[in-house]
Amino acid sequence: MKTIQTQSTSRSSAGCNPIVLREGEQVRLVFLPTLVDNPTNPKASVDGCFVYQRKARSGRWYPVPTMPLSSIKAGEQFKLTIHAQELRTLLEGLVPLYKLYEQQGVPLGQKTFVQVDRNIANFLRLGQTELTEFLDSHREDATSLLLKLVKWLATSTGRREAATQLVSLAPEQMPAFTALLGLAAIKDALTYWRSNKTNGAEEFWQQSLSERVYVLKQIFPYPVVLFRTKAYVGGKQIDNKGGKEVDFLIGIETTDAVILVEIKTPQTPLLGSEYRDGVYPLSRDLSGAISQILNYRQSLLRRFDGITSEDSRRPTLGEPRCIVIAGNTEQLASPITRENFELQRERLRGVTILTFDELFLRLEHLVKLLEEPF
Numbered sequence: 001m002k003t004i005q006t007q008s009t010s011r012s013s014a015g016c017n018p019i020v021l022r023e024g025e026q027v028r029l030v031f032l033p034t035l036v037d038n039p040t041n042p043k044a045s046v047d048g049c050f051v052y053q054r055k056a057r058s059g060r061w062y063p064v065p066t067m068p069l070s071s072i073k074a075g076e077q078f079k080l081t082i083h084a085q086e087l088r089t090l091l092e093g094l095v096p097l098y099k100l101y102e103q104q105g106v107p108l109g110q111k112t113f114v115q116v117d118r119n120i121a122n123f124l125r126l127g128q129t130e131l132t133e134f135l136d137s138h139r140e141d142a143t144s145l146l147l148k149l150v151k152w153l154a155t156s157t158g159r160r161e162a163a164t165q166l167v168s169l170a171p172e173q174m175p176a177f178t179a180l181l182g183l184a185a186i187k188d189a190l191t192y193w194r195s196n197k198t199n200g201a202e203e204f205w206q207q208s209l210s211e212r213v214y215v216l217k218q219i220f221p222y223p224v225v226l227f228r229t230k231a232y233v234g235g236k237q238i239d240n241k242g243g244k245e246v247d248f249l250i251g252i253e254t255t256d257a258v259i260l261v262e263i264k265t266p267q268t269p270l271l272g273s274e275y276r277d278g279v280y281p282l283s284r285d286l287s288g289a290i291s292q293i294l295n296y297r298q299s300l301l302r303r304f305d306g307i308t309s310e311d312s313r314r315p316t317l318g319e320p321r322c323i324v325i326a327g328n329t330e331q332l333a334s335p336i337t338r339e340n341f342e343l344q345r346e347r348l349r350g351v352t353i354l355t356f357d358e359l360f361l362r363l364e365h366l367v368k369l370l371e372e373p374f
Helices: 084-104 118-124 128-137 139-155 159-169 174-196 202-211 213-219 284-308 335-345 356-371
Strands: 003-010 013-016 019-023 027-036 046-055 061-063 110-114 224-232 245-252 257-263 316-325 351-354
Touching: 003 084, 019 084, 027 084, 046 084, 128 139, 139 159, 174 202, 174 213, 174 356, 202 213, 202 224, 202 245, 202 257, 213 224, 213 356, 245 284, 257 284, 284 316, 284 351
Parallel strands: 257 316, 316 351
Antiparallel strands: 003 013, 003 110, 013 027, 019 027, 027 046, 046 061, 224 245, 245 257
């Protein structure tokens, strides 16, 4: 989209960005328009002049020195030829300036205006009733529009000012809006889980939970923040090998206490084969995950000062908690296997085992709570 930039030159005039008519590598011809208040003829609202400019080494364009017409002697003449396409470019650049003046007058200060398609302009002029009727009858378009607005709000350089203005204009509607988005995000995570619970790739689940950190936050009874994914916790040798990276390094928001989280997959076996009559040990994969995260914890304890000395947000060491997310309780098909699993995970010291279905079951309970009428 084309933009029009204006800069006040007085209370009744504002310079605009140049309309480039002809451009070479070093020299170009431009028209420099100025919006003006014209009391005698308000429709005649644009002044301007043609200027040749030369490019400096810095890349900026500067006016080429000219001679005033008053210096022309008898028998001499001045001629400026405007070619057909250049004249069309000039007219196409002037029309939006006249329209801008009709709508805004002479803008004060420094402003940037964006030229939009006529259909978009008409859409933006819709009243609340018309807009509601349109969006209700075009659900897919409404969803697409909302997604684009959310992305803009999340990434725009002026997002903080926009969010502040949004809240101030409709404070009574913000709680319902944020709750609606939060509930939709949770439902989306549940749908994602149901569609992918048979996926056995660790990298897939590490990435999926990185994109949905709010799911991990359901584990804890206190507010937490994500310090880092694939966090280095020490272990490198002199040859730069052997570095250890825990999947998630999480901190308690109020104290910055460290929590290590290791992710496996829903397909990770919880129990091994029967050892004796009715006795099932933890599986080799799960035992390995427990040993791995304890090793990460030990490495972090030993090298904590060196690892975190340059971190802008220094974690609190304390007694780091360890969590392993692995497996699915659907594997525990009998009371005996369920009992064996509980006997072992509840007696582990320093490591909490949570299955994927238990993690997402918390989300299901949260959805029921949020949707239940008061």
